[in-house]
Amino acid sequence: MKKPDLSKLKDVDFRKAARDFVYGKPHGERRLGDLYIPKTGLYKHREWRGIKDTMYYFNNIWLYNYGMIVRDLMVYGGGPKGAIQFLKGTWRYRWMGQTYLTVMHWFDRCLEGMRGETLKASAWHFRGITSACLYQITGFFNRDLNIGGDPALRAKTIGTDETVWGGIIYPYMDQGGYYLPTQMIPYFVTCHCNNHTVLNYIDAVQAYGLPGDPCPMCQAEAGIYIEDDVPDAYVAMVTTNEACDSSVGTSVIQDWMMNKPLFAMPQVMQFDDDSVLENCAKEIEMAWRFIEEQTGLEFHWDELVKHIELQNQQTRFEWEKWDVASNTSNYPINGVAQALYRIFYSQYGERPFWHEVDAKVRKIMEKCVEEDINTFPMTRHRVIAWSCAPLYYSAWCTWAYNCWGLNTIINMDSLMFDMEIRTDSYEDCLLDCAKYHEWAPMRRMAVGGLQHIFELWENMEKFNCDMVMMYDQLQCKGMQGVVGLFEDEFRARNIHAIWMPHALPDKRTVPRSEIRRIINDYMFTVMGEEPLDPSLLDFDDIDSW
């Protein structure tokens, strides 16, 4: 037997090793890339974050979330029957089994390298998103006639395009009115958890003759209908033109494939114009009437007010968070947690689990501010991310902070829905609801008029950012149409902007490794900087979730 080479021990700094064991290696000495199994993007083992944070991660994130997933399943699903429906749904729907069983790897990727209060606050956001997903998954399966769901529940359920704001159902919630954004769970969240799932749906719609150049998000949304992979859990559908021309095309496919009563609730694009609001408000009223006709539910003004007031609370807290993010170094939420949580709750609408998360996060954030905790101590650049983001690589901002110290403070989609809704009168409320709809994701700035796309400059200033991560969605006609104008402005304003090409859900067009390479190149050659963690510069994760 070969004797161990004890001479190497002479070089070991035991004090430092002990410190690293207790507190974790400091940022700058970590080699997080070494944790991956080559060519998989999967972990050999979890990251050692020091005793306290590793224990927190294991107990309060990993174990806690598994436990809460089971709890949510039983509570939202209504007990054992819900669990059976869940199993049947997992068997029936490709997106379910393929995606959501990998959920904890999603947590790992997005929370990589996080420590202390940042780890805690970011993880709470993921807890909120997971709970919201289970709320919808059980909502789907309990009502789904394809797997023996309850027709009585289905009769009070409206399916919608995922870009229809969930507030549409507020007036009916006390009567069991239920809202299911039909693509959010089968498609949108899947891209983040397991980016392989969606490829099947893109291929399906192209096999039917759709060219490859329309927005791939809309392709995938249409593909789940082509594949008959949307649960039959709702009695009628409300659709919209949000966010772009392709969304209109998706509605056409949805209609032909599902063959249910459908109400189109289009919203105007040039929303600055006050002369257009009245039209949108009337469309919302017509949508309410449609829901009432289809479900037999009645419009309850008090119920609408109740939920809007609760939603306004969420919005006001978001503004508090933005205030901390803008003006301090104490903001404890990483880029991906901030972005996904914000888009999810503001689109899906007010529900109790968001408030529970907000209460936890408020506590953490207040602690950070009171104790002046520098939550991202290795920040070299404060980044604002603009335009529509790569869904298959939403965790890029975690990687960019760990590798380069690029701290993503805010992104464009978080700034949509940036308003309180008045409840002082029906008329004011209705007009504000119309405005809220018009300020939808990828719409408020991306295709709602050039002047809004250029709100980038004032938001850079507001959030105290010195760099732009300019998402370059290759199939977005709206954003591709202004690339030249942006380049002129970046040069004129002397702003460092990295163009990040991507194809929303389709990683085959621009792989994640290519995105990293482009950022690496810019940081080396233009910024002249060296990475904080060279092990993260290049690794092969094409096959990973």
Added chain:
Amino acid sequence: MRDLKHLIYFEDLLQEANNELVRKGKEDGNICLGYTCYFMPEVLLDLPGCFAVRLRAPRCTSPDCHYGRSLLERALEGGFNFIDAQLATETCTVTCRFQEHLEYMDDVINNATFKTSFTDVPFKKNENSIDHYRKQLKIKVLDFLANEFGVDTSDKAILKAIEINNEVNDIVTEIGNFRKLENPPITGYEFSVITLVSMVCPKYLIVDKLRETLEEIKKREPDDKPNFKIRVLLAGSENDDPDFIKLIESCGALVVADRHCYGSLEARQHINIEEGEDPLTAVARHYLLTSQCARFMEQQEMRHRKKVLADYAKEYKADGIIVESNKFCEYWSFERMIDTIVLPRDFGYPVCSIEKEYINTASGQLRTRFQAFVESVELKKIQEGK
């Protein structure tokens, strides 16, 4: 058939946006108003003292250029310096971006009086939509023209513009109706040229030649033996390239009906004013209800427009339907896909589904597709004993 007397003249007018008649119209002291989409009512841009020009970028063959980009490229080259205003509609993203470039970049249109206006267009055809559209046209077109250019936008002026437009609409429609005959005295290519010149020239300068052409066609003797094998309806997205139709016809398919952007079936319908209706409401109703654009989202509209295509095909005795979409046109990419499934299944029409460039450069590949389609329809006809 003998060549049409004015065909070469018409073809020449299509070689550049700032053609001879546009220049003449400007010399006469008229305001030249550009537009791109059917939803910008041409008739309102033909108010007294103005004339409408539907913008094209002829001969723009940049390989990565589709419609909106081609227009911008042509604008950057100075090709649209002659327009005094560009009135856009919020209808498809790319043309909106074209408009925004004109608004944002002062130096694109080198014309000191140049102005822009942007009109919102509803996605539905209900009363709320007509009311909204009317308001938009009042503010974004009529008030804009009155305030910026001092144009008379009274009801009387609108009625006059409707009258002039209807004259052109009726002539073009009458010419187009000859395509319903078993052996039409006009080709799809010729008709496309005629339709296009009616859109890109001041109407008062082109109407005489259109009228003369109508009279000529009435007396025109078609060849005894038709030189086409099948008759087709052309449907789909923007197409202002008559050579595309010429290519289809060179493969043996006569294009007898044109339901596409820049086609005649919608754009050249007679504008009617209902009793008690003011002219602006009539215009709003007409343009909203006659359009079969793929952006309309009401359930009944999404389904009904398939039937409209089938009805056109029946009316014009088409044997098949060619559905085209410009590359990158999102509305028509989806619509084309559904048309390709629904029209054969529910209405029994064979469909040739084509994705094309703005200006037809890939003629070899397209020719192969069209030839194959013609053969397949021909075979079907033989099998059916027709």
